[in-house]
Amino acid sequence: MDNVVIDDDYDHKDDTIEYILENVLMPDDGSCEFGNLRELYNCKLVHSCTCTSQIKCCMDKESCCHGGRFKYHHSIVGKELVLKHEIDLPAIIECSDLCGCSAEHCLNRCVQIGPRKQLEIFNSPLYRSLGLRTMIDIPAGAFVCEYAGELLTLAEARRRLKLNDREEVMNYILCLNEYTNVSEAGSSKKLLVQSTIVDPSRRGNIGRYLNHSCQPNCDLKAVRVDSPVPKIGIFALRDIAAYEELCFHYGGDDPPTTVPSNAKPCLCSSSMCTGVMPNTTI
Numbered sequence: 001m002d003n004v005v006i007d008d009d010y011d012h013k014d015d016t017i018e019y020i021l022e023n024v025l026m027p028d029d030g031s032c033e034f035g036n037l038r039e040l041y042n043c044k045l046v047h048s049c050t051c052t053s054q055i056k057c058c059m060d061k062e063s064c065c066h067g068g069r070f071k072y073h074h075s076i077v078g079k080e081l082v083l084k085h086e087i088d089l090p091a092i093i094e095c096s097d098l099c100g101c102s103a104e105h106c107l108n109r110c111v112q113i114g115p116r117k118q119l120e121i122f123n124s125p126l127y128r129s130l131g132l133r134t135m136i137d138i139p140a141g142a143f144v145c146e147y148a149g150e151l152l153t154l155a156e157a158r159r160r161l162k163l164n165d166r167e168e169v170m171n172y173i174l175c176l177n178e179y180t181n182v183s184e185a186g187s188s189k190k191l192l193v194q195s196t197i198v199d200p201s202r203r204g205n206i207g208r209y210l211n212h213s214c215q216p217n218c219d220l221k222a223v224r225v226d227s228p229v230p231k232i233g234i235f236a237l238r239d240i241a242a243y244e245e246l247c248f249h250y251g252g253d254d255p256p257t258t259v260p261s262n263a264k265p266c267l268c269s270s271s272m273c274t275g276v277m278p279n280t281t282i
């Protein structure tokens with residue numbers, strides 16, 4: 001996205017962390033797995049739309065090949081894009097520089113613009129560590145920020161997870177799985193199509209400060225702009241009031257049903273709390 005300047009100037013409270021705006025590759029470890037990851041990371045999506053409308057550009061499935069996953073939310077001062085409510089939300093692919101539409105009128109460019117304003121990293125009394133909160137109301141479906149960090153291979157993620165466990169430090173590694181539904185012998189089952197593993201512990205953005213809740217106010221969506229490697233977008237699951245802490249479920253859409261013996265106690269204190277943090281085994 002050569003022409004887009006991401007307006008993201010949040011400070012981190014910790015200057016040992018390299019602040020990044022978007023996912024970056026982990027250091028080259030010489031493995032084949034890293035070679036494959038680098039190849040994927042360096043590929044471009046060439047699926048571009050030919051929309052040219054000045055109003056509601058790229059909003060409809062009919063008019064835009066990307067399907068227009070966003071709409072304007074009108075009850076907030078100024079226009080804000082929010083995700084359309086769809087039961088089974090298909091892949092989110094935003095328009096890019098390759099598209100025929102203009103960035104000014106396009107309603108399918110949201111995550112690429114950068115995180116929302118008025119977020120604050122704060123000392124969370126609930127979690128007894130840092131957290132992220134909003135200083136203003138956020139409407140349901142609105143984009144909060146990316147969960148950006150180093151893109152890891154599976155082997156490197158497993159190595160770092162073990163190290164985090166051994167050293168008893170906080171874990172920031174997140175694996176986002178994307179599935180597709182396939183029909184087989186009259187029944188439908190989920191097939192894993194891509195896993196994206198991100199670690200913002202050393203190089204990351206403000207997304208790294210969201211804590212886990214068993215009853216979260218945000219969730220994660222894979223969002224592609226011009227790369228087959230998705231951005232991990234954090235979106236509001238419901239209307240969120242000013243000063244609420246932002247959190248998502250670390251177990252993703254399919255929280256594990258078994259509790260591992262080394263599970264850490266969960267501090268979310270929600271009425272749905274299971275008492276333990278979701279398993280981070282990958």
Ligand SMILES: C[S@@+](CC[C@H](N)C(=O)[O-])C[C@H]1O[C@@H](n2cnc3c(N)ncnc32)[C@H](O)[C@@H]1O
Pocket residue numbers: 127129130131169170171172208209210211212213265266267268277
């Ligand atoms: C992605 S970081 C979140 C930000 C972190 N609180 C900080 O100070 O940087 C994840 C770590 O926060 C802590 N954490 C997040 N949610 C928690 C929860 N529900 N209960 C207990 N600890 C939690 C755990 O130590 C976890 O490894």
